[in-house]
Amino acid sequence: MTEILQILVSGCVQGVIYALIAFGYNLTFSTSKTINFSLGNVLMLGGVVGFSLYVDRATGQLLGYPYLVPIIGVLVAGVIAGWVVHKFAVEPSLKLKSEYTWVLATLAMGIIIKNAVEQIWSTGDYRFPSPLGDDPIRIFGAGIYPQEILAVVVATAMVFGIEAFKRYTIYGKAIQAVSEDKETASLMGIPQQQVVKVSFMLSATIATVGGLLVAPWTFVSATMGTSLGTKAYVVAIIGGLESGFGLVVGGLILGISEFVTARYISSGYKELPGFIILILVILIKPSGLFGKKTIKKV
């Protein structure tokens, strides 16, 4: 019982993080039909910036700043990273006739971010002490880190917050209008370019915050975002790129399947079910498990 609970806890935490990053993909996709493939590395940037403002790399000791400093740091880093990716990778690509240049451009941006961090910062793995302590809390015997609870709470709040922002504020409605029909939105006086730009900044900020949240248990390194970024994309495809609810379900499916497989089948096949589901979804329902529902709803 404890064991199943532990698997569910670990799987759900992982799943919610996947969902959060997948939400970052969803945001830019809904406004501009583009995906920021550098999001995994933007997440890493968040982890690294947060770490640099909180921990002394050489000694592993805290610098003594309050946790608010790294929080502000990653928010700023996210906004800047989003702006840069949009300005230099996406905007020029969208102006070109070739439709999918942004795929390579954002991938390249991710590689540049990773290499820059390796050159300027370090290639090592570092421990990020959680502000809430590194001892697990026991709930019915299953261990969960306080940081994981924080991550789940913040991630869920961000997902719901952004959904609410999109539905109930004038700016959010502008985003929805652009995602529905760019030309009409422009005619109605919505600055389409601005909306796309803001969606990139918001999406990158989600990723950098995600990086700060996961850092205490993934370690901080230049490669920390690579696999998270890929898996979140898998989640986005499984759940449906345009459905907020689908992303959460997709995240949980992937997260829990990984832990169940590692425990009951073989740790070597941990990632297999997720990718099998991905292929099945692409074959059977390419818009994702919850893809169509939201299209009708909007």
Next chain:
Amino acid sequence: MRLSVVLSFLLAVSLIGCTKKSEDTIKVGVFGPFTGGSAPMGVSMRNGVQIAIDEINASGGVLGKKIQMVDRDDEAKNERGGQIMQEFLDKENVVAVLGPINTGVADASTQYPNQKKVPMIINVSAGAKVNELFKTNPENYVFRIAANDDIQSKVIVGEAMKRGYKKPALLCDDTNYGQNGREKMEGVLKSLNVKPVYIGKFKLKDTDMSAQLQEAKAAGADVLLVYGIGPELAAISNSMSRIGWNPEMIGSWTLAMSNYITNAGKNGNGTKMPQTFIEQAASTPKQKKFVEDYKAKFKESPIASAVSAAQGYDSMYLLKNAIQQANSTEGKKIKEALENFNAPYEGVTGTYAKPFSTTDHEAVKETNVMLGEVKDGIVIQATTPTKK
């Protein structure tokens, strides 16, 4: 980007500079991972070699010539091993090669020294094939000064048995290194008629091992035998604390890496591993001087990977002694000198009377190995070296 252009230009200039003065120096190729998860081992090894070279050059060099290090970063990538080796042998014309760290990289590179008849002393990689190469290359140019996986798995399993454990669980990473270690540990266990109750693996960069640990726990394991590198081994220790299960953990020598010790924090306490050198237990004047020199030169204490540093240092001295004895820098003659030392060498990792022979290219034997234990951020000696 501009910076890297400038850097590569500088590198190119310095390379041109090097080739010019190659006649009055003896070039030694050194390669290992200087970036990435294995970097603490690679950098420490290079630093150890550097200390040896500086000492040798300060006392007049060898055969009247200074030794010059040519170092390359293999990034722990297998294919880089072969590329670097070709560069060393065809372009740089090194006299001998020291390194590398990672098993896959070493195995991808050892064919070249045998083809070109240039000796190579593997100074960290425990899994690479060395004596196995005699089958295909009766004139084998590959040597090793490091506790190989055979010795390590014997020590690891032996320690577990000595402590009275009967139900070991094996947890190893899925690289050449981890899987080689798993195979060797299984072999030793089989020879003792012990069957592991659980065999699991994990990938590099995995951070939550609780699923594997739970399976091991459910299988009734009483001791955890692990093989991998620092960050992932730390993730194992952290996940053990998460699920509240604390069996003793014994594993590969990499548990002494700084990125295991800092990342595992207090969860790493009590972990045991075979070591050829323990910084905190440095007792001979030679060992103490080495630790002090390292600290003074590289401003690092404790050493990120003390074993790598010590083995790097000793590998350079074994090579220097062989060159001196051969009175030549010709590969074949150095090899023969290595196989037939006429004077013992007292090094940091032990005293080597006749480290190599024509049929055995392994310098480190079980007697050179002691057991280290992690305690509050440093590695201490757990037991004295076992005497045969």
